[in-house]
Amino acid sequence: MFTNTKDTPIPFEIVNQVIDEMKLASVGKASIREIKRLVDNIEKASGISFIRMEMGVPGLKPAQVGVEAEVEALQRGVAAIYPEIDGLPHLKLEIARFVKLFLDTEVSPESCIPTVGSMQGSFAIFMTLSRLNKERDTTLFIDPGFPVHKMQHKVLGLKFESFDVYNYRGEKLREKLESYFKQGNIHSVLYSNPNNPSWICFTDDELKTIGELANKYNIIVLEDLAYFGMDFRKDYSKPGVPPFQPTVSKYTDNYILMISSSKAFSYAGQRIGMMVISDKLFSSKYEDLLLYYNSDIFGRAMVFGTIYCLSSGTAHSAQYALAAILKSCNEGEFNFVRDVREYGEKAHIMKELFTSNGFIIVYDKDIDQPIADGFYFTIAYPGLSGEALLEELIYYGISAIALSITGSEHAEGLRACVSLVPRTQFPEMEIRLRKFHQDHPIQ
Ligand SMILES: Cc1ncc(COP(=O)(O)O)c(C=O)c1O
Numbered sequence: 553m554f555t556n557t558k559d560t561p562i563p564f565e566i567v568n569q570v571i572d573e574m575k576l577a578s579v580g581k582a583s584i585r586e587i588k589r590l591v592d593n594i595e596k597a598s599g600i601s602f603i604r605m606e607m608g609v610p611g612l613k614p615a616q617v618g619v620e621a622e623v624e625a626l627q628r629g630v631a632a633i634y635p636e637i638d639g640l641p642h643l644k645l646e647i648a649r650f651v652k653l654f655l656d657t658e659v660s661p662e663s664c665i666p667t668v669g670s671m672q673g674s675f676a677i678f679m680t681l682s683r684l685n686k687e688r689d690t691t692l693f694i695d696p697g698f699p700v701h702k703m704q705h706k707v708l709g710l711k712f713e714s715f716d717v718y719n720y721r722g723e724k725l726r727e728k729l730e731s732y733f734k735q736g737n738i739h740s741v742l743y744s745n746p747n748n749p750s751w752i753c754f755t756d757d758e759l760k761t762i763g764e765l766a767n768k769y770n771i772i773v774l775e776d777l778a779y780f781g782m783d784f785r786k787d788y789s790k791p792g793v794p795p796f797q798p799t800v801s802k803y804t805d806n807y808i809l810m811i812s813s814s815k816a817f818s819y820a821g822q823r824i825g826m827m828v829i830s831d832k833l834f835s836s837k838y839e840d841l842l843l844y845y846n847s848d849i850f851g852r853a854m855v856f857g858t859i860y861c862l863s864s865g866t867a868h869s870a871q872y873a874l875a876a877i878l879k880s881c882n883e884g885e886f887n888f889v890r891d892v893r894e895y896g897e898k899a900h901i902m903k904e905l906f907t908s909n910g911f912i913i914v915y916d917k918d919i920d921q922p923i924a925d926g927f928y929f930t931i932a933y934p935g936l937s938g939e940a941l942l943e944e945l946i947y948y949g950i951s952a953i954a955l956s957i958t959g960s961e962h963a964e965g966l967r968a969c970v971s972l973v974p975r976t977q978f979p980e981m982e983i984r985l986r987k988f989h990q991d992h993p994i995q
Contacts, residue, residue: 560947560991561984566598567947579946580939580954584699587942591951603981604972606951608748608927610818611971612894617886618819621876622869635868638855639666643871646878647826651809653791653882654781657801663834665855666866666874670778670812670825674742675704676858677774677808677827681739682710684838684850691774692732694743695959696750696915698776701742702959713738716961717752721919726761733769741766744776745798746783749958749967750915751926753783756798763803772833773800778812781889784896785924789889791882805832815927816888817877822870829854898970899925905982906931906968909989914955914965930955932965934994942966944992948984 558564570593576582582590587606595602638644647664651657667673678701682689691705693714705712713732720728732738741762746753754762766773781788781797788797801807809828814820834851841848845857859865880886903913903925914930916923923929931952933941938954941964945952952966973981 561949561987562594562598562600562602562947564947567594570594570597571946578939579943580937580941581957583957584953587951587953590946594946600949601977603950603977603984605968605970606953607972608815608969609971610815610820611974612818612891614819614821615817615873615877615880615886615888615891617880618817618822618873618877622822622873625869625872630868630872633868635865635871637860637865638662639664639866640868640871640875643875643878646875646882647811647828649882650811650878651801651828654788654797655799655801655809656794656796657799659801659828660831663829663831663851665827665829665859666871667825667827667859668863668866669814669820669823670776670810671700672823672862672866673810673825673827674701674774674776675708676854676862677740677810678704678708678710680841680850680854680858681772682708683841683844683853684739686840688737688739690737690739692729692738692741692771693959694741696747696955697742697959698744698748698778699957699959711737714959716959717743718750718915718960718962721752722755722758723761725758726765729762729765730769733765733771738769738771740772740774742774742776744778746779746924746926748778749928749953749955750930750960751923751928752915753918753924754798755919756802759798759800760803763800763807766800766804766806771806773804773807774810775800775807776810776812778810778815779927780811780816782815782892782895782926783924784889784893784926785921787889789887791884801830805830808833813874813877816892817874818891819870819873819877822867822873824866824870824874826874827854895927895970896925898973898975899927899929901975901978902968902970902973902981903929905978905985909985910934910992910994911985914960914962927971928967928969930960930962930965930967932962933992936964936992938962938965945988948988950981950984950988
């Protein structure tokens with residue numbers, strides 16, 4: 553505890569008491585869900601609302617077209633019927649259309665599979681990929697990244713390696729990736745784009761490098777598009793019209809895309825996402841799969857092996873919702889990007905509030921361009937480590953997560969998520985940040 557004043561926006565004693573009661577080894581090292589619980593408890597004990605930036609939850613209403621389709625499907629009685637394991641045919645068709653219209657990538661409906669959130673998609677992918685080839689047992693993460701993917705590896709007992717991409721942008725990425733791929737133990741490489749937590753967006757040149765190396769070393773690229781279309785510097789909102797959301801699928805056939813519905817369509821609660829496997833990979837044969845599955849064909853093993861075992865498919869009604877949402881996007885009726893643009897506009901104002909009170913943006917550039925305004929941004933405060941900063945900010949009624957839990961080597965920073973901070977809280981946020989700045993003079 554570093555705070556040198558007891559006159560903090562959230563009473564000092566209350567914060568200390570709740571921290572003690574929760575018996576957290578360290579506030580700074582706490583997981584996202586632990587921070588959430590801590591803040592819930594402090595809010596309850598103090599009666600004062602926090603500026604909540606710890607969790608990446610959508611802050612908007614769910615896509616209405618999805619809600620209506622889902623209600624209608626439930627009324628028709630779909631809840632009583634098992635859905636197809638690999639998804640409703642008309643949903644698979646709309647996913648393939650969406651991929652064509654918004655990524656300019658051709659894929660057949662067979663290779664498009666709904667999953668129980670992108671979270672289940674990644675779990676199923678890690679499980680299956682680790683069994684493709686006895687010689688290759690390791691995933692490579694391009695960090696910083698989503699901590700739960702690493703947790704999934706730990707739960708499954710799988711190996712991973714990782715590096716922070718901060719110092720390896722542009723051409724430097726090639727050599728760095730190649731140093732791992734050459735080892736011979738890597739089966740796949742995963743990154744999110746835009747990146748959670750840093751909001752880095754890979755350029756087309758970088759994606760080309762990743763694709764070329766994937767071809768050269770036969771590595772499968774796992775492209776996590778949880779924040780699809782949300783690099784607001786470009787307008788990716790028009791179906792079939794460039795520019796398209798950048799993707800590695802332009803440069804390799806060795807890919808699996810994970811497209812979450814949670815943020816793009818504010819549909820997190822229904823736990824539905826999309827796994828899109830390239831047609832070539834879907835039909836590829838791997839002898840070692842027969843040790844675990846009835847088929848050596850990748851797509852079959854994934855669907856009738858892994859996904860069948862995990863959940864026998866995805867909730868029936870949510871599939872109707874997603875099909876309706878995608879159809880509406882594909883036909884240019886629902887502009888999903890326009891709805892989520894609010895996150896970028898809020899980020900712009902919130903970053904300004906932080907930087908005018910002594911904070912700096914940690915991941916501040918996409919090679920030579922300023923980082924985009926989006927769902928997350930990263931902050932640091934001179935003289936404080938990330939963990940100390942997180943602990944300090946709690947007394948000022950501001951919550952975030954430490955970058956150290958995301959694989960970032962810039963551990964002096966925090967990730968801030970804009971979604972749950974309403975604009976009406978901005979004046980209070982400014983007051984608290986000003987007080988923090990006053991109480992923590994920069995040397
Ligand atoms: C990078 C990334 N991948 C995957 C997910 C999980 O998405 P879903 O809600 O579809 O399971 C998230 C959610 O926050 C995320 O940020």
